[in-house]
Amino acid sequence: MTTSAIRTITPELETLGSEPYYQPVSDEVVLFEAAATKRLPVLLKGPTGCGKTRFVEYMAWKLGRPLVTVACHDDLTTADLVGRYLIVGDETVWLDGPLTAAVRGGAICYLDEIVEARKDTTVVIHPLADTRRALAVDKRGELIPAPPSFMLVISYNPGYQSVLKEIKPSTRQRFVAMEFDYPGAEVEAQIVTTEGGIDAATAKKLVKLGELTRNLKGAGLDEGASTRLLVHAAQLIGAGVPAAAASTAAIARALTDDPDMTQTLDDLVRAVF
Amino acid sequence: MSERRLFEHELEEKLDALLFASASHRAIGRAATQLEALPREAQNMALLWVGAAAQTSPELGHVIAMFAAETLARLDLPAFEAWAIAGLDIYDKEGLRAAVTSMRDLDSFIAMREGRLFARFAEVEQRLVRFVQGLSGRPLAMKAGAYPWTDTETIYLPERMAHFTAAEDNRQLYKGLAVQLWAQTRYGTFAVDLDSELARWPERETALTWLAHLEAVRLEACIARELPGLAGMLAQLRGAWPEEMNEALADLQAPGADVRVTLAWLGRFMEKHAVPPAPTFCGRLEPGIAGRVRAERITRDTDILKKGLAALKGVGGKKAAAPNDFAAELNAETGAMEFSLDGEAVQLTHEAQAAAQSLLQDLGEVPPEALTAAGDGMWTPVDPNHLPEKVPELASDRKADFRYDEWDYHRNAYRRGWCHVYEVDVKPGSGDFVRDTKQRYAPFIQQLKRRFEAVRGEDRIIGRQPEGEEIDLDALVEAVNDRRSGAEPSARLFSRRVRNDRSLAAMFMVDMSGSTKGWINDAERESLVMLCEALEKLGDRYAIYGFSGWTRTRCDIYRIKRFAEPYSETVRGRIDAIEAKDYTRMGVAIRHLSKLLAEQPARHKLLVTLSDGRPDDFGDEYRGTYGIEDTRRALQEARQQGIRSYCITIDRHGADYLKHMVGPASYTVLDDVKKLPLKVADIYRKLTA
Numbered sequence: 001m002t003t004s005a006i007r008t009i010t011p012e013l014e015t016l017g018s019e020p021y022y023q024p025v026s027d028e029v030v031l032f033e034a035a036a037t038k039r040l041p042v043l044l045k046g047p048t049g050c051g052k053t054r055f056v057e058y059m060a061w062k063l064g065r066p067l068v069t070v071a072c073h074d075d076l077t078t079a080d081l082v083g084r085y086l087i088v089g090d091e092t093v094w095l096d097g098p099l100t101a102a103v104r105g106g107a108i109c110y111l112d113e114i115v116e117a118r119k120d121t122t123v124v125i126h127p128l129a130d131t132r133r134a135l136a137v138d139k140r141g142e143l144i145p146a147p148p149s150f151m152l153v154i155s156y157n158p159g160y161q162s163v164l165k166e167i168k169p170s171t172r173q174r175f176v177a178m179e180f181d182y183p184g185a186e187v188e189a190q191i192v193t194t195e196g197g198i199d200a201a202t203a204k205k206l207v208k209l210g211e212l213t214r215n216l217k218g219a220g221l222d223e224g225a226s227t228r229l230l231v232h233a234a235q236l237i238g239a240g241v242p243a244a245a246a247s248t249a250a251i252a253r254a255l256t257d258d259p260d261m262t263q264t265l266d267d268l269v270r271a272v273f
Numbered sequence: 274m275s276e277r278r279l280f281e282h283e284l285e286e287k288l289d290a291l292l293f294a295s296a297s298h299r300a301i302g303r304a305a306t307q308l309e310a311l312p313r314e315a316q317n318m319a320l321l322w323v324g325a326a327a328q329t330s331p332e333l334g335h336v337i338a339m340f341a342a343e344t345l346a347r348l349d350l351p352a353f354e355a356w357a358i359a360g361l362d363i364y365d366k367e368g369l370r371a372a373v374t375s376m377r378d379l380d381s382f383i384a385m386r387e388g389r390l391f392a393r394f395a396e397v398e399q400r401l402v403r404f405v406q407g408l409s410g411r412p413l414a415m416k417a418g419a420y421p422w423t424d425t426e427t428i429y430l431p432e433r434m435a436h437f438t439a440a441e442d443n444r445q446l447y448k449g450l451a452v453q454l455w456a457q458t459r460y461g462t463f464a465v466d467l468d469s470e471l472a473r474w475p476e477r478e479t480a481l482t483w484l485a486h487l488e489a490v491r492l493e494a495c496i497a498r499e500l501p502g503l504a505g506m507l508a509q510l511r512g513a514w515p516e517e518m519n520e521a522l523a524d525l526q527a528p529g530a531d532v533r534v535t536l537a538w539l540g541r542f543m544e545k546h547a548v549p550p551a552p553t554f555c556g557r558l559e560p561g562i563a564g565r566v567r568a569e570r571i572t573r574d575t576d577i578l579k580k581g582l583a584a585l586k587g588v589g590g591k592k593a594a595a596p597n598d599f600a601a602e603l604n605a606e607t608g609a610m611e612f613s614l615d616g617e618a619v620q621l622t623h624e625a626q627a628a629a630q631s632l633l634q635d636l637g638e639v640p641p642e643a644l645t646a647a648g649d650g651m652w653t654p655v656d657p658n659h660l661p662e663k664v665p666e667l668a669s670d671r672k673a674d675f676r677y678d679e680w681d682y683h684r685n686a687y688r689r690g691w692c693h694v695y696e697v698d699v700k701p702g703s704g705d706f707v708r709d710t711k712q713r714y715a716p717f718i719q720q721l722k723r724r725f726e727a728v729r730g731e732d733r734i735i736g737r738q739p740e741g742e743e744i745d746l747d748a749l750v751e752a753v754n755d756r757r758s759g760a761e762p763s764a765r766l767f768s769r770r771v772r773n774d775r776s777l778a779a780m781f782m783v784d785m786s787g788s789t790k791g792w793i794n795d796a797e798r799e800s801l802v803m804l805c806e807a808l809e810k811l812g813d814r815y816a817i818y819g820f821s822g823w824t825r826t827r828c829d830i831y832r833i834k835r836f837a838e839p840y841s842e843t844v845r846g847r848i849d850a851i852e853a854k855d856y857t858r859m860g861v862a863i864r865h866l867s868k869l870l871a872e873q874p875a876r877h878k879l880l881v882t883l884s885d886g887r888p889d890d891f892g893d894e895y896r897g898t899y900g901i902e903d904t905r906r907a908l909q910e911a912r913q914q915g916i917r918s919y920c921i922t923i924d925r926h927g928a929d930y931l932k933h934m935v936g937p938a939s940y941t942v943l944d945d946v947k948k949l950p951l952k953v954a955d956i957y958r959k960l961t962a
Binding site: 006079087166205208215216271 | 399400403404406407408409448499500501502503506747750751753754757917928942944945
């Protein structure tokens, strides 16, 4: 019995059914499309909750390609990405990992927070991210060439402060890098209105609050409130929670445990509402 | 029948008799002069208590004599009596010094007597600093002052607030005043030359009071548009506006009203000689000082912006020499500045962007003259204080242990072998401080240790081992598969847990400059104790060195704990003996310590600096930009050696320069020195998690 005789299970990939809401901020859509056409891998960097994941979803929908998202974590190994053997009854089967599935299906593979993954994963990412564009599946002795529609997208948060987690130059230099930040107040208010289903005036206040917390970055807060947190607060408000209480729960308490900082954030919430 | 008042010489005589043992006759003369103006009952009361106090302690009697006139001017007789008794009580319990301090603090006495609970500036300071930082983004310092006012860079608030009966209300009043003063800097109170406007009126004080009130109306309306909650609080604090201002309200509160509108109304009120409302809830304006500080800042920001633009010249394939056309546009909706170069949007450096925002706050626009690039070449921050001067250098008979280059940003080159480093051991102290700290923070140290254990506790499972606790399923499945396909199956089918080897070496660099003297030094030592206790749990390799110095020829590096040294009694003794020495020449210390760190066989290397301020050395040379640029360079060199660095500082203005010096994600500014011991170990844990 040879490897090829072993049954292979490949997860089915689907393209997104409906258009995800995304509000372009600058030229990121054009850049991404160009990278997709030229088959270049893309690196998205930016603070947490600024819309990186949503952007990738939107682009996958726009390009009509399936999207495979992997949230990377400390224990993510090559096998978790590429695939592994399983025993089913009396039979050995091979289960494709998300990366392999994405390569076979010509999908966009999005590795979120790549720095969290274990270092050995770079071994499989590198050949996919340069002109070779192929995935080596060591265990099966197989080299899968990536179809033209396959695209590798990784993301990371440069504000991350651990010395042990850094993206190596040899990895980052294979990618087209796009920088994300929180959108401008006007755009952000529009996002908060749309996503949270609240009126424009309240959304504007939430955005103002977000801006005030971002002023405190480095002065007691590691990060200011992300767009995502603002949307959360908006959703709570939309569900009938009073604005100040919603902001306290979704923004102030979510940002810090430090009692002094909590007090300051509460002060800011009261200042806005 | 009331007796006649006593004359000065009579009072002096009586006081002399009461205070015969006391020292200064001149002081008695002064007290007598002051008392002469008072009615006889008051004079008698003063003499009575001077005498009573002098029997307990001549010094205390003297103190009452000194304060009597001033106190009697503000208190009625029974209250004066209570004041004197309270002073004597404190003297009995706590001694002369406490009594004097308490008696001098008349405001508190009055507040307490009226059943009011005052709030102190010290208890609200930190909270207000953070709050205003959140509001403005542009750092504003807070200081205690005689009355509330701002010079546009510092907000001064009174030491004590006893306007309301409840302490919490008084704290709110602090906040309200701080917000008002912040609003003066934010909404352009000083945007016109107020001094020359005020010069039109001979009654300057009246005009100033009117101006302060009218501005308060306008500013509150500005705040209400952006921060309705805050405006609500202000309105509650002030109550209704004084009636005489009613006619001006609509104009002042109109959107778009600026300080000129206020001045127009000031003119109207002054012309009809209206009496300004009693000073209630608003600060004082000091247009002269504020104007000067503002002008200096504008010059500085303009300079920074121009240099920032110069750095952009030639971007996007444009010839640097071509006349570049910069434009700045304010996005009215977002309040953000958008810059373009020959019609294309460009991104400025963080410093330049901040300078532009600051200009916008001051001027309402970025002036065209700021939008011309300054000269050619690289971006360098501007240092207004920089004046190269000859610095007397210390000669030493001992040969330097090491010599290091230093970066001179003027020359854009290194000064070779410029700094002389001497490495010395700290002479161990008794270790009492360490023991005390361990005792005082015992519960917290326990908690830290547990958290650090959790970090270490993440054991790693390694698969494909010839033996181990568990079967490695992946390996087994593969082996089964191999056997079926006729290949030789591997015998390495087990997985084993191993202690996660962090392979990390950390160097802690402690600021021992003179400015750390006192509680900062204590906080640093406490931090080190807690850190060591926690790190011992973790098993990371670490070393602690202090640094200080006096000019380039004497840069001292103090050994507290070497990498190879255990956390022994000697090390504890050395922590005990860490003391404030001279200056902070940071670059050379970073170079030397990163050299030691680079020699460590660990995979990850971390350099943590603990400091209380920007790099500084004797003489003007190292202060300011030179020191910051050299430190930045030294950190870059460290990085090239594979060393990550992190700065922990308690300099409240740290954020101004640290972003440039160490990079945006590599520093923490602690607003409160008391938090240092609790934070350092925690920061280290987060850094290496």
